[in-house]
Amino acid sequence: MSSKRFATEEVSAQIFDGNSDVEEEISESEDLSETENNAIDEEDEEDSEDQSVRQVAFSASLVNTSYSVVGPSATDITLIFKFVVTNIGNAYNSTTGVFTAPVRGAYNFEWTVGANGGTSGAVLVKNSANVFLAYEQVAGFMSSSKAVALFLEVGDVVFVRVFVNSVVFDNLNHHTTFSGHLLFPM
Structure with a gap:
């Protein structure tokens, strides 16, 4: 200059x-x-x-050590994914298992549930409404996955619950996971 x-x-x-x-x-x-x-x-x-x-992304699995089975139960149980691999923007809370939208926009979520026999199912919940269910029923080990794009307002919450009478399994191989990221703000 x-x-x-x-x-x-x-x-x-x-x-x-x-x-x-x-x-x-x-x-x-x-x-x-x-x-x-x-x-x-x-x-x-x-x-x-x-x-x-605008930089919001997280990925977590149910356990970070050992072995865990959640369910079956007569009611839905909120899964708390303790092993957090990524939490850019700190929108996922590993104490409650809840993602809270920090910005208004379109988000993508994926969740996978594993089980070692029986019925396995987990529903993604937005605020208090069930969105999609990942469900599988077989004799041996299996897993089921789903994904969804959701419009969220600031403060909306998203989490995963074990479906009624279902079992979810995880170990050090991280079979049961929950991930999400901001696609774009609106």
Whole structure:
């Protein structure tokens, strides 16, 4: 910027030899350029703040050690995915098993449930409404998966529940998982 300014002043001094009107215009132009640069810097700061809100993704499995079986139960049980691999934006709570939308937008969620025989099912819940059920019934080991795109408002919650009379299994191989990410803000 300073070499450009110096070159501009040198040329204007040679051509106009002290013409004060032209020098004023050059000075105003330089002031305008500095103002525009400041505005661009402020926009960059705002964009980086917006970018941090737009970066939302998590992925977790039911257990991080050992072995776990949840169910069967006469009521739905909220699964708490303790082994968190990714939690960008900290929107997933590994104490409650609940994802809370930090920004209004479209989100994608995937969940997989594993079981070692019997019936396995888990329903994805938005606020208090069941959305989709991942369900499987076989004699040996099996798993079932689903995915969904949801529109969420700020503060909406999403979580996974073991379906009534179903069993969910997990171990160090992470058969039962819950993941989600922001597709785009709206």
